[in-house]
Amino acid sequence: xxxxxxxxxxxxxxxxxxxxxxxxxxxxxxxxxxxxxxxxxxxxxxxxxxxxxxxxxxxxxxxxxxxxxxxxxxxxxxxxxxxxxxxxxxxxxxxxxxxxxxxxxxxxxxxxxxx
Amino acid sequence: xxxxxxxxxxxxxxxxxxxxxxxxxxxxxxxxxxxxxxxxxxxxxxxxxxxxxxxxxxxxxxxxxxxxxxxxxxxxxxxxxxxxxxxxxxxxxxxxxxxxxxxxxxxxxxx
Numbered sequence: 001x002x003x004x005x006x007x008x009x010x011x012x013x014x015x016x017x018x019x020x021x022x023x024x025x026x027x028x029x030x031x032x033x034x035x036x037x038x039x040x041x042x043x044x045x046x047x048x049x050x051x052x053x054x055x056x057x058x059x060x061x062x063x064x065x066x067x068x069x070x071x072x073x074x075x076x077x078x079x080x081x082x083x084x085x086x087x088x089x090x091x092x093x094x095x096x097x098x099x100x101x102x103x104x105x106x107x108x109x110x111x112x113x114x115x
Numbered sequence: 116x117x118x119x120x121x122x123x124x125x126x127x128x129x130x131x132x133x134x135x136x137x138x139x140x141x142x143x144x145x146x147x148x149x150x151x152x153x154x155x156x157x158x159x160x161x162x163x164x165x166x167x168x169x170x171x172x173x174x175x176x177x178x179x180x181x182x183x184x185x186x187x188x189x190x191x192x193x194x195x196x197x198x199x200x201x202x203x204x205x206x207x208x209x210x211x212x213x214x215x216x217x218x219x220x221x222x223x224x225x226x
Contacts (some may be wrong), residue, residue, distance in 0.1 A: 042202050042216035056213055106157040
């Protein structure tokens with residue numbers, strides 16, 4: 001399977017705990033995006049990487065959120081001191097800068113529930 | 116800032132044609148994409164318009180008018196499996212290319 005892979009699929013945590021999600025993009029894709037989606041809403045942009053460089057981070061994100069993409073391959077999204085409002089589906093997407101660069105390929109997401 | 120508007124829900128009959136509209140406001144507009152998302156699934160790419168006009172991909176077509184900041188997705192010969200949410204998304208120009216999604220239109224296809 002050469003699609004975008006996200007782990008874990010589901011995460012249940014208690015308020016105040018830290019969580020980390022992983023995204024493995026399609027191997028030849030150098031662009032990687034993180035989005036958050038709640039029920040009945042569209043994906044909300046969180047941050048964007050081109051290779052290992054984080055080029056944009058949403059102003060909506062608090063300092064509790066951080067993302068990395070070491071070596072321009074997989075990426076991690078960490079949420080510190082989780083709050084109930086962080087409960088959402090966290091989606092990762094990747095795209096190429098060369099072929100079909102208008103297409104975002106999404107992973108199946110990580111569903112976070114903060115109790 | 117950026118904004119996209121699309122209807123929240125649409126109901127159509129199996130075999131019919133449905134059009135889902137999207138209006139947008141953004142600086143540095145580069146192109147308009149459409150994505151489909153079934154309940155519990157990931158968004159999947161349907162089509163993309165960077166230039167004015169109609170793009171056809173099988174039963175799905177997408178239209179863009181840059182001067183009107185308007186686009187639509189046309190679904191023909193509706194099938195039950197087309198019941199899903201449809202999102203328009205704007206792609207902005209620049210050294211990076213952020214993609215911003217609308218809130219989505221939930222399409223229900225009825226027999």
